[in-house]
Amino acid sequence: MIEEELAPVQRWAVKLEYDGTGLVGWQRQKSGVSVQSLLEEAAARLANNRPVSSITAGRTDSGVHALAQVAHLDFPADVRFSRHSVREGLSYHLKPHNVVVLDAAQVDTDWSARFSAIWRSYQYRILNRRSRPTLLAGQVWHVKSTLDVEKMQEAANILVGSHDFTSFRAVACQAHSPLRTLDQLEVSRHGDEVIVFAKARSFLHHQVRNMVGTLKLVGIGAWLPERVADALEARNRCAAGPTAPPEGLYLNGVGYDPDPFD
Amino acid sequence: MIEEELAPVQRWAVKLEYDGTGLVGWQRQKSGVSVQSLLEEAAARLANNRPVSSITAGRTDSGVHALAQVAHLDFPADVRFSRHSVREGLSYHLKPHNVVVLDAAQVDTDWSARFSAIWRSYQYRILNRRSRPTLLAGQVWHVKSTLDVEKMQEAANILVGSHDFTSFRAVACQAHSPLRTLDQLEVSRHGDEVIVFAKARSFLHHQVRNMVGTLKLVGIGAWLPERVADALEARNRCAAGPTAPPEGLYLNGVGYDPDPFD
Incomplete structure (x- = not known):
């Protein structure tokens, strides 16, 4: 042969x-x-x-x-x-x-x-002010209601760690397992902008956008942070918040060991 | 009557x-x-x-x-x-x-x-890397050669203060006097970006862009910082560097006392 x-x-x-x-x-x-x-x-x-x-x-x-x-x-x-x-x-x-x-x-x-790849990191940019974006049009999610960043961080901390992220994965997600380990999920304010930074070995389809859509509900006061724990436990996409729009999401970086670009 | x-x-x-x-x-x-x-x-x-x-x-x-x-x-x-x-x-x-x-x-x-208005401030954004801009297309000046920010600041310091800025005003400038007092001219690096911040009671036509076009010559090593003093003294537009392109320039703010928006 x-x-x-x-x-x-x-x-x-x-x-x-x-x-x-x-x-x-x-x-x-x-x-x-x-x-x-x-x-x-x-x-x-x-x-x-x-x-x-x-x-x-x-x-x-x-x-x-x-x-x-x-x-x-x-x-x-x-x-x-x-x-x-x-x-x-x-x-x-x-x-x-x-x-x-x-x-x-x-x-x-x-x-x-x-x-x-040993990790991926994303950032999600929210323009948090009354007026619509001009210079950042198409590059941020515009949220008019003032976001409570501390409450969002409190909710984000619930998601960090190893969990079944079924509630935060797209229904069409093709990954074999809904288990993921989220290493970092950090919410910070920079003037009019609120940035959510996420890092993990890998993410499920729409996971970052679904987490951000849920954290936004906490930020505007529609959800208490504790409700995110319930959403996570439900293992049901309907239990979490809506998917945040794509234009705010950035793939920040991918890690390798060793880094081929070094 | x-x-x-x-x-x-x-x-x-x-x-x-x-x-x-x-x-x-x-x-x-x-x-x-x-x-x-x-x-x-x-x-x-x-x-x-x-x-x-x-x-x-x-x-x-x-x-x-x-x-x-x-x-x-x-x-x-x-x-x-x-x-x-x-x-x-x-x-x-x-x-x-x-x-x-x-x-x-x-x-x-x-x-x-x-x-x-008692002051105006501008920032000028330079994307200082090999690759052309994507997300910042139309919002930065793309300069490929590495800029020496310290040398640029040394040159900028020469321009701060009260001077006849004839060498840095557009030939078509309609202001009665070429005398201006430049309160701040600060050059800083933020990763791939070099930002020039300028503040004064008022500016001449193209003054910020002409100063940035000149500082860029210093940054790439084509000019020694001292040459900016010669350019200033010449009181001749031809003695200074070219006009930096408009897309890197931002009117940052205007000051009033009291501020009507407070």
Whole structure:
């Protein structure tokens, strides 16, 4: 029996920043432009128009932004690249879209942007004032009622740790297990902005947005912080608050050990 | 001789935030949409379609943003307003433009947004990294070469104080005197961003952008800080650096004593 030979590849990790406005999210879809399709098409241009596939650390939804998303790309082995040429070449071909490659690094072919990740962090930005956003339009969730950040933090502390997050996962979530360990969930105010920072090894689909939608109910005084414990115990999506809109969410960073970009 | 009677008016001070992208600046112009025309048209809607005129503290240029611009509006005396109704009514009629009224306060008719102002402050945002901006596109000046912030501050210190700023004013500047007192000019780094903060009683046309364009030459090492003293002494626009682009500039705030919004 002859083993089928795979064409030899070189794998590159790339760090991406993007404005999710107007994009259908990470994953390739027929309904519009995705980050994945933009990135793979830019990569194909660098590979003399041969197809290049990508795997990402976080499949962000439509409208969600990224400050430091990580993906890997498998290029044909016969193209000669440097960190500089991958970063600049991809960024060039990603124009005029608001997607850019911040950094690139060659990695072993057993390294995976998705499976080698040891943590992901997100921030959720809420513009908490009467007036609608102008400079931050499409980049924050606008909440008019004054949020009580201390009460939100009290509720957030209930969610930190290892739990069954069924109440906070999208009904369509495809993960095998609803168990996750939430390492950090921090609520802070910066002038008119309230920021929720979340860090975990991995998150369920919509988990951050569902937690933020629930914390907002606590912040406006509609829920007491204790009710979040009841919502968590219910293991029922209907027991928690609504999903916060995508435009406030940012994939902040992805951790690896060692960090391929160091 | 009969004295002509002016229709009685009520004067309102308004605080505005706007994204200058796509606007021709503050002042009404035939070439496009101005903040002034948007504001006066929104005000006319609140005044049963009678004309309302405005005066501003800072006539920002095309593409320049504002975090807390101040203007005053003279409404007919017979309309009944509250702070709430002026703020919400104007903001409603300013839709869908990225211009919003943050606050409103009734003032005496001898109070002027322009002449009662005791200081103006601006910030200039530079994105100082290799990769082009995505989320901050149109809201920063992208400078790829690493800026030496300490050297820039050394140069900035030369400009602080009372000087003839002829070298840093637009040739078309209509101010009677080129003398200005610059109270603060501070350069700081926040990760990938370099921010120049400027405060003075008033500024000449393009003064902040011309100072930033010159400080950038120092930051990239093309100029020694001392050369800024020579440029200042030359009293010649050609002796200073180029004008930094409008998209990095923000009118941060305008000071009054007492503050009508307090």
